[in-house]
Amino acid sequence: MKQFMAVMVFAALVVSASGRDGLGISSWCGWRPGQVSKADCPELRSVPLVLGWNKLEPEPGHYEFDRHIGEPLRAAMEDDLFVTMMVWVRPGTPHWLFDEMGVPRVYTDRDVDPLGKKMSKENNLHPYYLNPAYQDRFFKLIDAFGAYVNGLPNELRERVVFIQSAEGSTGDGQPYKGKPIEAEYVISKPDWNDFRRETWMRYQKAFKGIPILVNSDANTAEENDWMFQNMDVIALKHGMFSHGYHVSDNVGRLEKFDAITKSAGKQGIPLLTRGEMDGEMHVYGWSTRNIPQALYWSGVFATHCRLDIWNIPHQALEDEANWPAYAFFNRYAGLTDPSSSPRAFCALRDGLDASDFERFPVSAFGGREGRKNDVDRYLKIAAAFEQYGARMDDPNKAVGHGMVNRKRMGYNDVGWGIMPGNYSRFLTQVAPGSGDVGLWSVDDSVYGRFARSFEQKSGKKQLRFRLDEHFSAEKVEVRVVYLDRGRGQWSLGIAGKSGTKRMQNADSGEWKTMTVSLPRKLLRNAELLLSHEGGDDTIFHMVEVEKYDR
Known part of the structure; x- marks a missing residue:
């Protein structure tokens, strides 16, 4: 009752x-x-x-x-x-x-x-x-x-x-x-x-x-x-x-x-x-x-x-x-509820969590497990990702509690117990970082605070995604927001399936959206792939999937 x-x-x-x-x-x-x-x-x-x-x-x-x-x-x-x-x-x-x-x-x-x-x-x-x-x-x-x-x-x-x-x-x-x-x-x-x-x-x-x-x-x-x-x-x-x-x-x-x-x-x-x-x-x-x-x-x-x-x-x-x-x-x-939701998303970012002693071991980054206030550990983690844009403008605020964090006077890209990966709903990236690198402060657009990118020089050339198993529709529309910088070639496809859509960047320097419609059955129990095909590395902001019944 x-x-x-x-x-x-x-x-x-x-x-x-x-x-x-x-x-x-x-x-x-x-x-x-x-x-x-x-x-x-x-x-x-x-x-x-x-x-x-x-x-x-x-x-x-x-x-x-x-x-x-x-x-x-x-x-x-x-x-x-x-x-x-x-x-x-x-x-x-x-x-x-x-x-x-x-x-x-x-x-x-x-x-x-x-x-x-x-x-x-x-x-x-x-x-x-x-x-x-x-x-x-x-x-x-x-x-x-x-x-x-x-x-x-x-x-x-x-x-x-x-x-x-x-x-x-x-x-x-x-x-x-x-x-x-x-x-x-x-x-x-x-x-x-x-x-x-x-x-x-x-x-x-x-x-x-x-x-x-x-x-x-x-x-x-x-x-x-x-x-x-x-x-x-x-x-x-x-x-x-x-x-x-x-x-x-x-x-x-x-x-x-x-x-x-x-x-x-x-x-x-x-x-x-x-x-x-x-x-x-x-x-x-x-x-x-x-x-x-x-x-x-x-x-x-x-x-x-x-x-x-x-x-x-x-x-x-x-x-x-x-x-x-x-x-x-x-x-x-x-x-x-993924079964009734008309859409799903995955916003791409890398979170540098100083409380993660497996990813950032003491031997390389210092600190002590459970000890939150070691500023030097945060700085060392940020320095390891400096080439990708990571920074610590106000590190003393990063080691405080939530109300202190909120008073930071600049960007702190390392935190304690912060989300370690993407922000998402019903669409998740498989093994983040295995085929991409995280980026920080890409540009001043609303999208540019965080991103993920191919890095072909280190063999990272594919991002993989999987929908929640309860997300269902006859057809779906997949939208990819990417930075049209450089002359890279890349594709959107489904693992083991035909119908890959290929893209050629035009180096406009603008964030653009690529859209493709797919039968939902192709994505059932399969992975959605963003793959590097040639040329420059491409930077991505978001992948979004929406039910498409027209």
């Missing part, structure tokens, strides 16, 4: 094999009518209502839901946009909680924000979340919020993709930004997660038929078990999948998400994920030197990690140079 209900709850989000309503590119952080629209960014699919508690409940028991929820929801519907919602309890804590209800004020030791700006003491004020008066008013807010949304007309309720449960500061999985100055307000992780689960249950009861999204960063096995036992849709925020590529330990994070995905699949429970890119793209050098390229590869990485919704600051949405990133993300948003 639960599986049937899960399908029914999520059915409103399913529109076709090409995607789901409201999934794809969304703005960030909050949205109000007139801020950004589909006219400003055609790839926009949804907008977030990030609601301050102090605005929703300016006085105890006096709610202004229609002003802050109903009006923008109606405006979004007029622009054919979907909406996500989250109530921030901090910032935006009502001052009457402190002044009239006696909730303790909690100040922390943090003195700068994520973008490095100095913060005042009052800008770093938090409520004490475990105070009984705080929890009483917070849960009453959730109940009233749910009653309002449940009472909306169907055409408005159906525009709501999810409600995010924000228990702590800005929706993070932790209570505070920084550590409380007064030790009595420190909250242990078990106590905090008890409160988080209680909040999730309250949201579950308050909202009917709308997924409740939670932040997965702080979850233990107990929280994950709770979700499977209580949620009809597993809806998760994955922040570290959305803040750009080359974030430390994302291999481990993705492995944990894979385990959740498999469990959800076995139980027939749908999954929904989101993550955001924030204003860091306009501050730190890894992005500012080429924002369209940084966003493009961040979007490809987020797609590899199977995010369904990617939040982007509205100023970046309006810049047409960034639209290739959004168009690509939207092509795959919500496509997690």
